Amino acid sequence: MGYFLRLTEKNGYDSLSWIFQMADVNHEGTRPAYILAFEAPERLTGLAQLAGINLIELIQLTHQRLLGNPSTPLHYFFGQPVTQDLIRSNRPKICPDCLSESPYCRRVWELSALTACPTHRRLLIDECPKCKRQISWSRKIVTVCSCKFDWRESPASSVVEQGLRLTRHIYQLCGLPVAGEAQPKLPEPISKLSLNDLLLALFFVAGQQRGFSAATSRHLVAAGKSKNFHRLLTEAYSVFDNWPVNYFRFLDQRRAQERKVTRTYQRMKSTLYREFGSFYSGLHSVLSGSQFDFIRGVFVEYLTQKRMLDCLPDTMSNNPIEDSLKSRYVLKSDARRLTGADYAWINHCIRIGRLRTIVRSKGKKRLIFIKVEDVAKLRSEY
Numbered sequence: 001m002g003y004f005l006r007l008t009e010k011n012g013y014d015s016l017s018w019i020f021q022m023a024d025v026n027h028e029g030t031r032p033a034y035i036l037a038f039e040a041p042e043r044l045t046g047l048a049q050l051a052g053i054n055l056i057e058l059i060q061l062t063h064q065r066l067l068g069n070p071s072t073p074l075h076y077f078f079g080q081p082v083t084q085d086l087i088r089s090n091r092p093k094i095c096p097d098c099l100s101e102s103p104y105c106r107r108v109w110e111l112s113a114l115t116a117c118p119t120h121r122r123l124l125i126d127e128c129p130k131c132k133r134q135i136s137w138s139r140k141i142v143t144v145c146s147c148k149f150d151w152r153e154s155p156a157s158s159v160v161e162q163g164l165r166l167t168r169h170i171y172q173l174c175g176l177p178v179a180g181e182a183q184p185k186l187p188e189p190i191s192k193l194s195l196n197d198l199l200l201a202l203f204f205v206a207g208q209q210r211g212f213s214a215a216t217s218r219h220l221v222a223a224g225k226s227k228n229f230h231r232l233l234t235e236a237y238s239v240f241d242n243w244p245v246n247y248f249r250f251l252d253q254r255r256a257q258e259r260k261v262t263r264t265y266q267r268m269k270s271t272l273y274r275e276f277g278s279f280y281s282g283l284h285s286v287l288s289g290s291q292f293d294f295i296r297g298v299f300v301e302y303l304t305q306k307r308m309l310d311c312l313p314d315t316m317s318n319n320p321i322e323d324s325l326k327s328r329y330v331l332k333s334d335a336r337r338l339t340g341a342d343y344a345w346i347n348h349c350i351r352i353g354r355l356r357t358i359v360r361s362k363g364k365k366r367l368i369f370i371k372v373e374d375v376a377k378l379r380s381e382y
């Protein structure tokens with residue numbers, strides 16, 4: 001997109017859309033121009049001719065879709081496959097200092113989670129400081145707003161060190177060097193995640209911190225302004241620091257937050273769902289991949305350490321269990337989710353005594369509870 005904006009400026013056109021009309025990419029006139037960033041190669045021929053560049057070079061500027069047909073299409077972003085909603089070409093952001101050094105839009109700014117410039121240690125802006133309108137692609141000059149304000153003169157907004165860490169992490173994954181800086185030290189548990197997985201985990205946690213449901217957190221978070229977004233993601237990133245201390249604190253907060261809402265937790269029939277709400281269900285849906293196993297594993301550790309007496313449903317509390325003061329139990333269905341094993345294996349482990357159980361009846365139903373510490377042990381060996 002930035003490339004065509006420069007072309008617009010060089011040729012003195014009124015706006016970006018002129019170029020698209022001439023090249024006949026956007027002939028319906030109804031599709032927003034940013035879609036171009038995801039355009040299929042065969043539709044780019046006209047543009048390449050008009051711009052006088054090689055088609056291959058032009059394709060390299062777009063976020064090409066991966067071949068194959070996964071349930072959610074992936075696009076290449078600096079060689080990293082990511083879902084399309086993570087690339088936000090429709091909401092341009094800029095670093096005023098980068099533009100001062102060289103007036104063109106950096107492609108990495110199109111990533112929704114990138115909210116700061118590590119070189120100039122300042123926030124990217126997505127809103128004109130003068131007219132307060134959202135920065136748009138429909139402008140004549142790369143560095144100047146339609147209100148005539150030159151963004152290179154935007155007031156500085158410094159970022160604390162903590163706020164730059166995610167940015168550096170993203171740069172590293174994209175293979176982009178940061179001038180004058182060594183490779184950043186990444187938080188250990190998330191240092192091996194791909195860009196897509198890292199952002200999936202961060203958006204999930206950020207959504208949880210704001211009380212959004214697991215499935216929609218990414219979309220809800222993405223609706224906000226870049227500034228708010230920066231704060232949210234910086235907070236979410238720190239959950240993975242000082243592992244697992246900060247994560248435990250996050251779980252404490254999440255439980256406290258969940259106590260304030262009334263939910264029908266019958267859906268999963270699990271007290272863990274009542275305690276942790278969509279965080280618990282999200283652990284097994286949004287973050288179901290084995291690369292996120294460390295998040296589940298330490299969650300079980302949390303359960304064993306926290307002496308959660310209320311892991312047993314309320315109906316059980318007037319039915320004291322001999323060692324309930326020391327131990328905590330979870331439902332058999334929870335044990336299955338938390339270990340990722342199937343029922344056959346769980347039953348086998350119960351038979352050979354590796355999982356210790358207690359049985360309580362509720363109406364006509366028999367409920368089987370399993371010791372959390374046994375679940376943790378089984379997980380570590382599994």
Ligand SMILES: [Zn+2]
Pocket residue numbers: 095096097098099117118119120121
């Ligand atoms: Zn910059």
Ligand SMILES: [Zn+2]
Pocket residue numbers: 128129130131132133145146147148149
């Ligand atoms: Zn303006």
